[in-house]
Amino acid sequence: MHQLMFWEAIRRAHDEEMDNDPMVICMGEDIGVVGGTYKATQGLYDKYGPERVMDTPISENGYTGLAIGASFIGVRPIVEIMSVNFAWLAMDQIFNTAAKVRYMSGGQLEAPVVIRSPGGTAHQLGAQHSARMEKVFMGIAGLRVVTPSNPKQAYGLLKSAVRCNDPVFINEHELMYNMKGDVPDDEYFHPLEGLEVARRGKDISLFAYNISVHWCLQAAEILASQYQIDAEVIDLYTLSPLDRKGIVKSVSKTHRAVIVEEAEPTVGVGAEIMAIINEECFYELDAAPARVSAANVPIPYNHRLEKEAIPDVEDVIKTVLATLGR
């Protein structure tokens, strides 16, 4: 085991996969000579050259479409879209082509393309740079959506995504690239489906993904030490397809659920988990499930209003206490 930063873990996965298979390429804005906005492809341009590490024009729908087309006949592209806010521009090709081509060709064609992009709110980046888009991607049939919460997942999920024959969207977070964590020294492929129990507990299940896993882990420590509440934290590193069985298993044990998401509540991860709980294990519940979500607004620039709009550890604790009637 070695400690790696998030970006180093992603870089290592790129490097190993490019080394393993000459058809693996990566592309994106400023990923080559500059090495990527978050350094996720640093050094790869020098190692693999401009044909395989492509600095693209600012043409998101164009180069994503190009990657998808290349994937039709055996290329394995990893596309970096600098921010999910720009991924909206590539939505046509992701949604209308990558996600549907296997189906509409009756299984003849597939688009084994990986699209990585950071989302989330960072600090005061304003309304057009603070989108949290995971809920949009997870609503698309035909697309796999994963979202790592730590460097090990970031490494292993990218490795598996490159080898998987489906299109995979990897939702990263702008604030997490310098986060450190253990990554196995040996090659490691993380499953693209399932969930992880990030902390075992018996009193309440906290469902989280990506950055909210960390809020929940912090909240769980405080809940344990100050309130003697033993919270279970579930890391939903796969947002599509969601692990229904895993969700039911945890709720059947704790009988209470809070879903914590950085995005607005409407048509979101929380809404979906609640629906699953409702459909699968309603009678296991001792309290109504609750969600902790962002305010349903575009993100403001002012730092105080921004903080107000986004949930934090305190909001998680309050909601847990309310759910437990405390």
Next chain:
Amino acid sequence: MSNLKNTQLSLESKKRLLKEMLFGRRFEERCYEAYVERKIGGFLHLYSGEEACAYGILDAARPGNDYVITSYRDHIHAIKSGTDPKRLMAELYGKVTGCCKGLGGSMHIFDVDKHFMGGYALVGGPFPLAAGIAKGIQMKKGEQICICFLGDAANNQGTFHESLNMAKLWNLPVLYVCENNLYGIGTRIDRSTAVVDQYKRVSGYNIPSRQVDGQDIEKVYAAAVEAIDYVRSGNGPYFLELMTYRYRGHSMSDSNAYRSKSEERIWGKRDPIITLRDRLIEAGEFSQEEYQTMDAEILDEIESEVIKFAEESPEPPKEMLAKYVLAENDPYVTGGRR
């Protein structure tokens, strides 16, 4: 054909523009400091080095009346359109007295009273918006035109081609101004763009276009007078490419390591402010002392008025978080009844 217009700047205008450009430079450099002091947050893209573009073009237009739209590098276009620098700085400080009440920030400056239609963070987004504003002008039979400023790298978005086609097809009164500073973040233009002369990319749409030295405000102004006259006379869109250079990194989070020192030195010698100043001094119309006095006055104004206003203004109240999401009291929400 349109009437011929005077494309020369008067002596008075040159002196005024020198002062305006210097103000723009000092404003941006003060933003740099305020960012380092963490008074300004988020992404901050400065315009230093490119002043002759916005000031030269808009001086030939009717600022405050003609519509202007641009990207995230938007402070100076707003100021030249008539935005009060105090309200602009307050916006950058996230204060409620800011032109967008602290909700927008540096990349999203709007001053609709002055027909400054915004700064947008998505590269290429303003191209079709500008064409749309021009469509509105056309429908209202207005005298105005719409002026859209965007970077060189933005021209690789599909919206560039789509907008040029529609603007020509429908004869829309829009002037596209490409501020070609040779880079899109860290990628040099020849590494992202097959045809580096941007004005040539427009010819396929039968839109007149020209490439101009964007460091010489007299040349920018002369080209702008002709271009604006063409558009205002109902001839349809026009495209100007201004060759320029940004002195700072792409944004405050950019190391700027991808540009060679020699390249920076060459462009540093072509400073639009110094060029105009020295020309005036050489012609015996201005002195180094006058320049220094001008500079001192500007610095003082920025400190004692602009920064002071921003510092002393209050933050927006918490209730504002959800205030501008949807229209308030729109009667049609209830079927047209009050």
